[in-house]
Amino acid sequence: SLTKIKMARYSFDLSFFLARTHVNYEVKEDVAVIRMNDPNSKVNTLSVRMQNEMIEVFNEVLANDAVHSAVLISSKPGCFIAGADINMIQACNTSEEVTKLSQEGQKMFERIEKSPKPIVAAINGSCLGGGLEFAIACQYRVATKSKKTVLGTPEVMLGLLPGAGGTQRLPKMVGIPGAFDMMLTGRNIKADKAKKMGLVHQLVDPLGPGLKSPEERTIEYLEEVAIQCARGIVHKKILLTKKKGMMQKVQDYVMGIAFVRQQIYKNVNGKVMKMSKGLYPAPLKIIESVKAGLEQGPDSGYLAEAQNFGKLAMTSESNALIGLYHGQVACKKNRFGVPERPVKNLAILGAGLMGAGIAQVTVDKGIHTVLKDTTVEGLSRGQQQVYKGLNDKIKKKAITSFERDSTLSSLTGQLDYSGFEKADMVIEAVFEDINIKHRVIKEVEAVIPPHCIFATNTSALPIKDIAAASMRPEKVIGMHYFSPVDKMQLLEIITTDKTSKDTTASAVAVGLKQGKVIIVVGDGPGFYTTRCLAPMLAEAVRVLQEGVNPKKLDALTTGFGFPVGAATLADEVGIDVAAHVAEDLGKAFGSRFGGGNVDVLKTMVERGFKGRKSGKGCYVYTPGLKSKDVNPDIDDLLEKFKLTPNPSVSSDSDVQYRLVSRFVNEAVMCLQEGILNGPVEGDIGAVFGLGFPPCLGGPFRFVDTFGADKLVEKMRRYEEVYGNHFTPCQLLLDHAKDSNKRFHK
């Protein structure tokens, strides 16, 4: 009993000394200003601590008779609440536990929603996931028009659903179609759009310099306006039920018809199935939860939401997507430290698709960019690409025409090497020919300063072979961008054993500035990404030769979860590039990289079927048309190279696993050989660079989930028919032998 007393005193003392750290409030006359600020993080998340303190504060505010209303605001400049704490969900072992978490959240927000004292959410910065659900439970929302202010429900991208009332409140707030759009795409909504949708009530402009820093004063101003709103609501100067316009009345009437709603569910369901091929359970559960609420009432709706949330949290898809999220965060950090000097002047050689694409993602990041080509025509094309990229952003209202112009003032197009003496980094994106690359490296090294880094953008040539022509191989590095550069998030950086750490740090820093997700891999033919893709493409060619037409091949690969089918991917990459890579890597790795006949690709190139860029490849591309037909000449061509399929390994499923297992095996081999730093980078590279199915989380997570033993079993079966193309690598065999071995903990 003595210990009990001691404990009691101890805990009393604790609560005395451990004041609230995450949530605090200040009463300004009749308004309580509740401020959130997680002291241990750049962003606020709805962690257990945050929630507990919030409930405490909320109770005190409700109990305080002097307070008539409240403002909820974050003290962090760029973040309201970034979402729920993912770790909180991952710590659960059963779906029931997760359902309980969801129900606790629902309960808390229900109290907020039913609060007798109006609560105004004052939003500056990201208001996502659980943060948005919190905000929409409040009576009123004011948001800044800052570029950092985004609202959204990104749960679907983690294989989850908005589990704290989001699926129930959103349809009522923004309408059924709007709510589905938000929850099924997970996209970020800017303040202006949010106001139009009815997601926020009032907007506040960000402020410039005054008597305090713009960030600080903007938050203060937001608070002032929110306090005015809170008082306005109390004094009935602001009405919470807005008079409905004609359009709104019509819309409400239409949505009130059960038949119309059924059509919408059906329609949305159809779209989701078409896009996701049924591989992603979250969108379907979102539709289900919304439907439950609207058709069977709130009790069923909230229950469905909580239960579905619990179920989703236990799916392998959610696990995979959350893994990718963590991986992506990890690959947005520079593990090589801060480079000795920042790159302020970047020169790009070659104004082709890649070169101009690299310029496009660099020029608006405050880096002066030189784009050099050898011909006026080539240079003009590249400059036009950069211009168009920026101009398209104006159309999307992401930037103004003035911002385009001032951004473009950082781009210099030229045909000579003038000014290269100021370059901090040169990225060459010239033709993939070792002799040309050697000539270029010599030319460039004659004009650049000693500290300048020479990066080469190649998809397959080993960096050490290119560096052989360099006088300072420690400054040579590979930067493998993916096309189209402005859309593809991945950058694969390749270091040789001579590349210095500072060179790597600098390349990563530039890539991060360009907004890339970065993997840093070792040197070797095809590095990591190209090396994984090559055997899969070789298998795809074999599949084509065995009589599967390109459309069917695409259907099989997308059916497995690849966003782009194998035949379409080959067209996008370029048949000539694929032929080139297949031949090069074939030489480097020998018969293991065989499969389809390289001559299929070569013949296609000879006949001008180089893929999308030439208008014909596996498909025929008509400018302006989205749909594409199979190239009619391809049948004849494939007929010449026809192979007889072996029925024992040619079912649809077998074809899929033949394609995927070769990819996965090569990825594992890259880890085994030390090309890869770890399975996380392997997964990120495969998903973000090559479109490996995100629902599988990458090749390594796939092995963990699917089972190495089962995969090896399949490969052995294919090996019997096709030989060493399917021989599993040692690391994969190790994992197959010991089921405790996993790539991801």
Next chain:
Amino acid sequence: MNAIRGKTSFKTAHLLQACPYLTATRSLSTSVQLHAQVQTKSKKTLAKPGVKNIVLVEGVRTPFLLSGTTYADLMPHDLARAALQGLLHKTSLPKDAVDYIIYGTVIQEVKTSNVAREASLGAGFSDKIPSHTVTMACISSNVAMTTGVGLITAGQCDTIVAGGVEFMSDVPIRHSRKMRKTMLALNRAKTLGQRLSLIGSIRMAHLTPELPAVAEFSTAETMGHSADRLAAAFGVTRLEQDEFALRSHTLAKQAQDAGLLSDVISFKVPGRDTVAKDNGIRPSSMEQLAKLKPAFIKPHGTVTAANSSFLTDGASAVLIMSEEKALAMGYKPKAYLRDFVFVSQDPKDQLLLGPAYGTPKVLARAGLTMDDIDVFEFHEAFAGQIMANLKALDSDWFAQTYMGRKVKVGAPAMEKFNLWGGSLSLGHPFGATGCRLVTTVAHRLLKEGGQYGLVAACAAGGQGHAMVIEAYPQ
């Protein structure tokens, strides 16, 4: 520049009621000594060895009228012509005694794009006098004057007429770009078929007219919106703005009634009456002002129609000479034009902070402190903009963070500040305001017996101007 006047219904309120309220709430004192005793000061002159003394001989302006009123049917050069004729009349200047004429304007009438030339020809100046037009938003006539100062300093000229004009009753409204393109193509069309096909291509969208931009080109933000954000950034309240606006109108009314606005010439408007007074001065009451809704940022903004300058028609002109020439021609100059600066900064967040940046710079050039200045004339674009500039000038943090200064220069003393009203009350014809400010400083120095005056103004594009003026020994 994007000034507004929404309501024109402020009653000519009881000044006596308004004033005590003002003085009670803030130190924007209106208990002004309009007939201050002429003090004799013995401060040093700002003359610099080897630099010509340049003097303001005279300054005039047409009455500034709310656009759409008595001047409505004129053209810009008509107004400029009236100002020039007024100057000729007042100075008895021979019509061929001027070396160069420079005018400032903002919204250009395309038919008279060199409005300086059209106005000077029409005003009867010799056709041998070259003239050109300059533009720099609300400080256009300041540029006209400093261009003249430059020409005299460089020894190119001795006698300059500078001025400014703005005519907002009529602005160029264009056909849409699509329509213009079609019309220009129509000009070149050779066959009837081509013409018909072009005419047939005209759609409803072609007919949408293009209004002159009311927004900053680089940021697409209207000036009123920017002013409201600026006021918020400096924590300027609605009350402070309304008080300042009321002060401006009250002081303008007092000055008008006392006959102090001697730069205003009377102008017989063709087909209309003779105008002799500014017509935008309307002292109201705080209660009336408080009723207005924000004009730009709704619903929580603080800038209203009443605490912003309004769209104005008007023209001004000044006669600037080298001191030697003025004396040789038998003139008694009013003031020396001394050091001046032009500044510019971020057109988005610091659009209207020109005075805050310009003032410390020009004081440093002239070797003066804020205390040395006897007369301040700042351009009042918006009450919120003026208050923000005053707060910026009075902030060490702002001086250190944004101007690279160790300490602030301090805010001007309100008992020296815009004592005869300002752009908020007198009106603000964009291109013409600069000359009004300079002439007013000269007249106030004479009246109040001060020695140094300071002009400061902001302008679209995030630019600004400041000039030190020294009283001419009487």
